[in-house]
Amino acid sequence: MKQVSTRMSKVRDYRAVVLSNRAIDDMVFLMELFLPDFDVPVIPGQFVMIQIDESYDPFLRRPYSIFECENATMKILLKVVGRGSEIISRKTENDKINILGPLGTGFTDDEKRYPVLVAGGMGIVPLWFLATRMKQKGMDFSLVFGELTASTLGEEIGKTFQEKVLFVTDDGTRGAKATVSDALPSIVDSISHEIISIYSCGPSRMMQKVIAFGEKSDIPVFVSLEARMACGIGVCLGCSVQRKGADGFVTVCKKGPVFKSDKVVF
Amino acid sequence: MKQVSTRMSKVRDYRAVVLSNRAIDDMVFLMELFLPDFDVPVIPGQFVMIQIDESYDPFLRRPYSIFECENATMKILLKVVGRGSEIISRKTENDKINILGPLGTGFTDDEKRYPVLVAGGMGIVPLWFLATRMKQKGMDFSLVFGELTASTLGEEIGKTFQEKVLFVTDDGTRGAKATVSDALPSIVDSISHEIISIYSCGPSRMMQKVIAFGEKSDIPVFVSLEARMACGIGVCLGCSVQRKGADGFVTVCKKGPVFKSDKVVF
Amino acid sequence: MKLDLSTKIGTVLFKNPVLAASGTSGYGAILNDIFDVSQLGGIITKSITVKPRKGNPPPRIIETSCGMLNSIGLENRGIQYFLDENLPRLKTFKTNVIASIAGNSDEEYAMLAETLNKQVDAIEVNISCPNVKEGGMSFGQELHSTRKVVETVKAVSSIPIIVKLTPNVTRIEDFAKVCEESGADAISLVNTYKGLSIDIRSRRSNIGAFTGGLSGPAIKPLALYAVWKTAKTVGIPVIGCGGVMNYVDAIEFFMAGASFIEIGSATFREPDASLKILRGIKQFLEDENICCLNDIKGVIHEC
Amino acid sequence: MKLDLSTKIGTVLFKNPVLAASGTSGYGAILNDIFDVSQLGGIITKSITVKPRKGNPPPRIIETSCGMLNSIGLENRGIQYFLDENLPRLKTFKTNVIASIAGNSDEEYAMLAETLNKQVDAIEVNISCPNVKEGGMSFGQELHSTRKVVETVKAVSSIPIIVKLTPNVTRIEDFAKVCEESGADAISLVNTYKGLSIDIRSRRSNIGAFTGGLSGPAIKPLALYAVWKTAKTVGIPVIGCGGVMNYVDAIEFFMAGASFIEIGSATFREPDASLKILRGIKQFLEDENICCLNDIKGVIHEC
């Protein structure tokens, strides 16, 4: 697998039509969108900025990772956590919606290393997309998925990626009863590959622990970060996180959201 | 017919459910609402303040006359003229909506006089309600309805009030080719009643002409006014119109919206 | 745990910190037809002037993004009418009555304060109305005239004096400080921000009196900042006002240092907004195991 | 009828009055990937300082009702990086380049202005940033320091100088007047309003640097009022800014007396907002048979 360019594809504000939108878990919605004019390549890890609606309240767009994208059809997996996501979650078939994207860097894969994908909760979104692409290419990989309790989402992940998935749940309802970060060392031990890379997305605390493990074990870790965003394209400098080992900041929307773990502190 | 009390019924912010909402003309919607807790008497000419939705943009409620009201079912006839009315017009079956009312004074009828109802365009709403009530009581009356061009709304009015209706249209597509105010003198002449009262609602210019005619002909005129409103209940003093013959203002929402024509200048 | 929401201004006890703001609640009676206003901490009347004022020409209001401009122009029937017609009814409510007063001169403020002294529970001195040609906001935009009004009113009052400040100044906290020095018992802020809205078709202002004052959620971040700055500066109670729409907003104001809040334009979206906010505050405190407002008052700190 | 949208500041011609506001448009290049920025009247850079500035700690933004608070803290790589890396690209766009400058002292403003003189089409002097501890807004809140900065910058510049004012003052028009007297070629207003937002669960500000500046449609009525007052007071061109979201807002600003408008936060909702607004302005003028902006500039009058 060769180095894929992460140069940003042509960004546009696309007019999308909702094809379908269904709740797959409590407060989690899978939305399928049709973007008639969309024909640019998309890299797993990239995201879009969704305009909530015409009203200026809420004012800003909301960032969502691309869950799947095939030609002009894009899928978004959305969890309701506040007002904006709640309004988006109520969109139904034929509703129109403005989608700015594709934005940010994606995951850069390194063909010499075995990929271990580590997702916590909704952090699965960009990794699902990455795993889908790897599966399409016939690549081998492992996907660790941790969540509080067994959900339909987890079930879907199992069905789709089969034996590649390793489950952990906080309450033990599926897979090991553990947190992702606690289970990671033994999981990695059990993987029969020497040279691996970790691709991770999930709660900050989880990713920090994954990074700590990576550093200790000399495994490169790529994380996908979240930050409050205004523009999503790098012009407002609102989404900055601290650079690692340097006194300064870097934008999550433009230089990220995927970073090599030695580049940022969060 | 005896003097009906216009004392305000108990005002509440009612939670309503949309039973149905359909476009009856271009940009005109008939919405049927169910207000489970509503059981207060309503007087034609009274209105409600409709909360657009949860968003603070648009910020204020919008005033709408009661089109019909039977027990817990209320009908609203709404014309889309801007953002607020547009959003309300998109509500569909089972949507929830907050309705503050019933508000304001209604039409006071005078049993000694023959009622002539004069409506222009959407000004029909409170007069439709008044006419419906009169019809229910078996009273005789005339309803003059003027509009730019023959509409479905006009057709409905004709079907419902039959020979009581006198149509005028600006383009002559139904009834006399005239404006309401121009046609009014001859219409009144043709009515075989000596002592009449006029109840009017429509564009300001129209009502002003109706009032001028009333004054000249010694016919009392009651008008239902519109004004931008914030509270709808008389606490903000935002909706005031000039008092007639006195240096001061009077609230449309609380002292009106129905006024005897010698009380206000607008 | 018993929740205690009571707070004092001077020696006057308020059973809770939720007040109905001036000019958005009439004289209590209309709202009382819709909900039990006796449950509130207090009702602040529409500002009262010496002589009746007819107010400004319509249109008096226009909606803006997340807010509204108003230019009512202090329409009211004057102090005598208030005493005869509004006050008796107001006194029947089991809540504190705060009379808001507005004058054209120090003498008028003094006359109003003197007349109302001991008739009401407290006085709110409105030196911040942006919608009148004379008096109004101009008193609140110069430190010396603010000082003069407050001293004058204090000289004739034995009940608590709240001074309502305008945010249309460079440093509102300086004005609060002057009020405190001049004997004010509390500061309320903010009144509306001077604003304009134009109808591009008719090429005229959307407000009859041309300009208006902005209120509503649009101004909340500005009001919250002003309250925080002021609460750091003065020792007397601060009453927060400006875009409080729900209990979360209310708690933000308390955390910024307010001892009370006033509910203004929220009443136009929901006539019983103040009661709902009061209930929300109680619920929040219970849920978070906080026994009194003092435990959260001004808890946030610059870091 | 040929529509002429061109306007001048000093001797510099702008092909149209729509400018991309400072701090919301980067250095033009990113936006140009999305739409053709050469169609705009001008691009105002993110404010440039003498030395690189890392900016303020995150979180730097928080949404508010119809607006947002930001506290970026003038993050930029300093004048040298700008000249080397941003300016060459900026100059390839067929539109005017306005460099926004921010200093900690009169000397810094002078150094920046001198270095940029003739390298760009005009300079916007930012004396209104509410998000830095030293310099920034404090220059724009005292008449004498405003005068000093403007005089200093004028002394070293031969290109037009625009002064960007803060609305966090009692009478912004007084500051505009002082700028005009000191030789400013245009006034732009407003920068953001100082504001605060609190997370009641964590009991901390939602902004890392504690306070922020409010922008967006929430402030439009206030900005419009400030522009109207200022345009009545000075003879030099006024650039309106604050919550311009669409062509209607833009026309309101022109009618209030603005000769130009700046598009700020609107760009966050739609990256090509400025272009859409420009098109809307043209359409409106055509529909209403107005041949140039002068015909509507300042047409509204107090009555």
Ligand SMILES: Cc1cc2nc3c(=O)[nH]c(=O)nc-3n(C[C@H](O)[C@H](O)[C@H](O)COP(=O)(O)OP(=O)(O)OC[C@H]3O[C@@H](n4cnc5c(N)ncnc54)[C@H](O)[C@@H]3O)c2cc1C
């Ligand atoms: C690059 C990126 C990709 C994302 N991908 C997904 C995804 O695939 N699926 C998904 O469900 N969510 C995703 N998110 C998170 C999603 O953007 C937030 O849940 C959403 O913005 C919350 O909006 P709200 O109005 O519902 O919440 P609010 O009411 O605004 O806030 C609720 C909570 O969400 C947080 N939040 C608010 N705005 C943002 C923001 N712009 N970015 C991050 N957090 C925010 C707030 O801090 C708060 O804790 C992603 C975020 C980023 C930055």
Ligand SMILES: Cc1cc2nc3c(=O)[nH]c(=O)nc-3n(C[C@H](O)[C@H](O)[C@H](O)COP(=O)(O)OP(=O)(O)OC[C@H]3O[C@@H](n4cnc5c(N)ncnc54)[C@H](O)[C@@H]3O)c2cc1C
């Ligand atoms: C007592 C009363 C009864 C009414 N009954 C009806 C009715 O039965 N059916 C109906 O279709 N309309 C009725 N209206 C008018 C209706 O309230 C307005 O059309 C509506 O508020 C416009 O809101 P908007 O957001 O769509 O328009 P906006 O975008 O706000 O404005 C569009 C136009 O509507 C006018 N307008 C805005 N707000 C108000 C307001 N609060 N009151 C009056 N005009 C306003 C504006 O001046 C502007 O010309 C009534 C108004 C009043 C005062």
Ligand SMILES: Cc1cc2nc3c(=O)[nH]c(=O)nc-3n(C[C@H](O)[C@H](O)[C@H](O)COP(=O)(O)O)c2cc1C
């Ligand atoms: C319609 C209206 C009338 C007002 N009248 C007065 C008044 O008479 N006296 C006064 O001190 N404040 C008056 N105010 C200001 C409010 O009391 C309050 O300070 C302001 O609206 C900000 O609060 P809010 O955003 O909660 O509305 C008025 C506000 C509005 C909207």
Ligand SMILES: Cc1cc2nc3c(=O)[nH]c(=O)nc-3n(C[C@H](O)[C@H](O)[C@H](O)COP(=O)(O)O)c2cc1C
């Ligand atoms: C994220 C952000 C960054 C900004 N940075 C600057 C800046 O560097 N220099 C400056 O003069 N103004 C800056 N501003 C202010 C804007 O240029 C503009 O004056 C303000 O946002 C009001 O306009 P708006 O409501 O259209 O956004 C910034 C505004 C925002 C929102």
Ligand code: FES
């Ligand atoms: S969100 Fe604007 S720079 Fe990242």
Ligand code: FES
């Ligand atoms: S709308 Fe408030 S008094 Fe009439």
